[in-house]
Amino acid sequence: MQIRRFRAPDMRQAIRKVRDAVGPDAVILSNQRLPSGEIEIVAALDYDGSLPASLSSATAEPTRQKRQQTLHVDPALSEKVDPLEDEASLTYQQRIESARQRSTVESNVIVNENKHASTNIVDDDPKIEESLSIANTAKERQFQEMEKELREVKALLEGQKYQQNQTKVPQEQVKPEVQKVREKLKGLGISDSVSSRLLDDIDLLGREDDWNRVLAHLADHIPTRVKTxxxxxxxxxxxxxxxxxxxxxxxxxxxxxxxxxxxxxxxxxxxxxxxxxxxxxxxxxxxxxxxxxxxxxxxxxxxxxxxxxxxxxxxxxxxxxxxxxxxxxxxxxxxxxxxxxxxxxxxxxxxxxxxxxxxxxxxxxxxxxxxxxxxxxxxxxxxxxxxxxxxxxxxxxxxxxxxxxxxxxxxxxxxxxxxxxxxxxxxxxxxxxxxxxxxx
The missing domain is CATH 3.40.50.300 (P-loop containing nucleotide triphosphate hydrolases)
Structure with a gap:
């Protein structure tokens, strides 16, 4: 397996160098920021799934140090103590607690490494951060507009439903005399809203003069100029x-x-x-x-x-x-x-x-x-x-x-x-x- 190192001022230029020199079959083994501020990428050609001894030890050492720092354990003691032998002397509850702490520490280390890697990538290229921010802002704006439109449609439908419930009276609840007068008003061409206004103001008694009373009330509702x-x-x-x-x-x-x-x-x-x-x-x-x-x-x-x-x-x-x-x-x-x-x-x-x-x-x-x-x-x-x-x-x-x-x-x-x-x-x-x- 062939290994090559590439250095560039930022991550984008380093990846471009890897692509131009090695080709699409290159496998990136690691990346790090050098004290000089440059980005170093280690790439392999004909990768077989294993790492060289030097690179494996170099990669494992920072991870081991991070875990020791998280656990607040002295490195000298950690080299002398074998975790398997120490766990054998522990009780059942102590072994469970030790396993839980070890899994928590490992997950925290992985999360911190992922955050560190993503931060480096974003810091290396401010344009990526800007594009991500713009995309997120646009999506949030679209979601807010969709929510606003849905709320307006919901309010409109509820308003129409309320008006229908207010104006629509079940047929069996309408008095026969009211229904008869409403049909007569409809025959004159009077709109439903005016008919409802008239019938709400008059208490029909089912007598012969009901229709004349409604017509008189309709005349009272017609605005005219009465001065001269x-x-x-x-x-x-x-x-x-x-x-x-x-x-x-x-x-x-x-x-x-x-x-x-x-x-x-x-x-x-x-x-x-x-x-x-x-x-x-x-x-x-x-x-x-x-x-x-x-x-x-x-x-x-x-x-x-x-x-x-x-x-x-x-x-x-x-x-x-x-x-x-x-x-x-x-x-x-x-x-x-x-x-x-x-x-x-x-x-x-x-x-x-x-x-x-x-x-x-x-x-x-x-x-x-x-x-x-x-x-x-x-x-x-x-x-x-x-x-x-x-x-x-x-x-x-x-x-x-x-x-x-x-x-x-x-x-x-x-x-x-x-x-x-x-x-x-x-x-x-x-x-x-x-x-x-x-x-x-």
Whole structure:
């Protein structure tokens, strides 16, 4: 067996020397740090499993010294005393205790040697220590993020389970009269959350007037503007495309002109996105004899409002945009920067689905809405969706529009009238559906 010694400033360079000189078949027998600070590696070629006598004695001597230091035994005495002969003279309990101490000492020596070797390797190459630290830190961060996500998912599932347990009542515990009223409210298009709110406040007795009491309570929950029948000042009408903003402005302006004359009304439009979008408003202005002002990139809305501040009614028509339109943010910003006395009304069509209406309210709520206008009541098959949204969002209803006739088909909102209209529409479409289904 051939043995060679290699020296280098650090462990990495020493291993590289061994690999370059001896090849992949080399076997490292030992490594140590010399007094000069260098690392010495003893490598063997054609290793047969045995160590040379010099290397074996050199390796065994430090181990024997470490064990003697751990046991606090004098080296001279340890050479004279034979452990086997000494154990023969001991009692059974003493031999057990001696074996236990010897095994503990040997394990401590092995652990200390392993720690010393790993410390040397890390000290020899600071990059290894840095890479190990980075790897451990990254793994710990990943574990912490995973634990955080699991806790969030667990909290979400527990919250959903709690809500289901709170809202879901076993079928056998629901009173027949409550279930009957709930089905009727569902037929009107009222959402489950509003129905639960109503039924929690009323104690149903199973009498004929239960349904009328529930409808009256529903009317009490609908927010409306009850100060005066007329709305004066600066009013901006907002909403998606095709909801009837311009037609609503024409109806309100015509009613005001018929009652007070055309000297105190002005129509303003900010819709410059569509081609000839302001032509309909100009037509209203020519018929009513009132001025029409277009706000574009060369003018400012506040300047126009200041110019006509002495007018009793200033109606502002805005561009109809999809809630996902990128230009909507610019228009909302312009309305937010307008004068503080500008009232913002959102026009909601009763023909839209509940989720669509709720999305529109959420988007336009950035401008602090003062109320809403319910349009297209005459085209809707159910008013319950719109009623549910305004009750859930606590958005006051100012006007209701139910046709295209100007100025007739618009009136101030009344909650009881709105509930009666919802019941009437539901009954009419129920009869229409039955006739179409059965051919009668």
């Amino acid at each position: 029948s007329e709305l004066l000042g600066c009013i901006a009408f907002m909403g998606p495309t095709g909801v009837g903003k311009t037609t609503t402005i024409g109806k309100i302006a015509a009613q005001h002109v018929l009652k007070y004359g055309n000297s105190s009304v002005v129509l303003v439009t900010t819709d410059t996105y569509r081609i000839a979008a302001h032509e309909q408003l100009r037509t209203f202005g020519r018929i009513l004899g009132v001025p029409v002002v277009v706000v574009n990139e060369y003018s400012d809305l506040n300047d126009v409002l200041d110019k006509y501040s002495d007018y009793s009614l200033v109606l502002v028509d805005t561009a109809g945009m999809n809630p996902r339109d990128s230009n909507l943010e610019r228009q909302l910003l312009m309305i937010n920067r307008a004068r503080a006395n500008l009232k913002k009304l959102l026009v909601l069509p009763c023909t839209s689905q509940r989720q669509v209406l709720k999305t529109v309210v959420d988007v336009y709520s950035k401008v602090r809405l003062d109320g809403c206008v319910l349009s297209k009541l005459d085209e809707s098959a159910s008013l319950g969706e719109a009623i549910s949204v305004i009750v859930e969002e606590n958005l006051p209803v100012v006007y209701v529009a139910d046709g295209q006739r100007i100025p007739d088909d618009i009136q101030p909102a009344r909650s009881h009238n709105l509930v009666s209209r919802a019941v009437y529409v539901a009954e009419q479409y129920s009869h229409l559906y039955s006739s179409l289904k059965y051919g009668s």
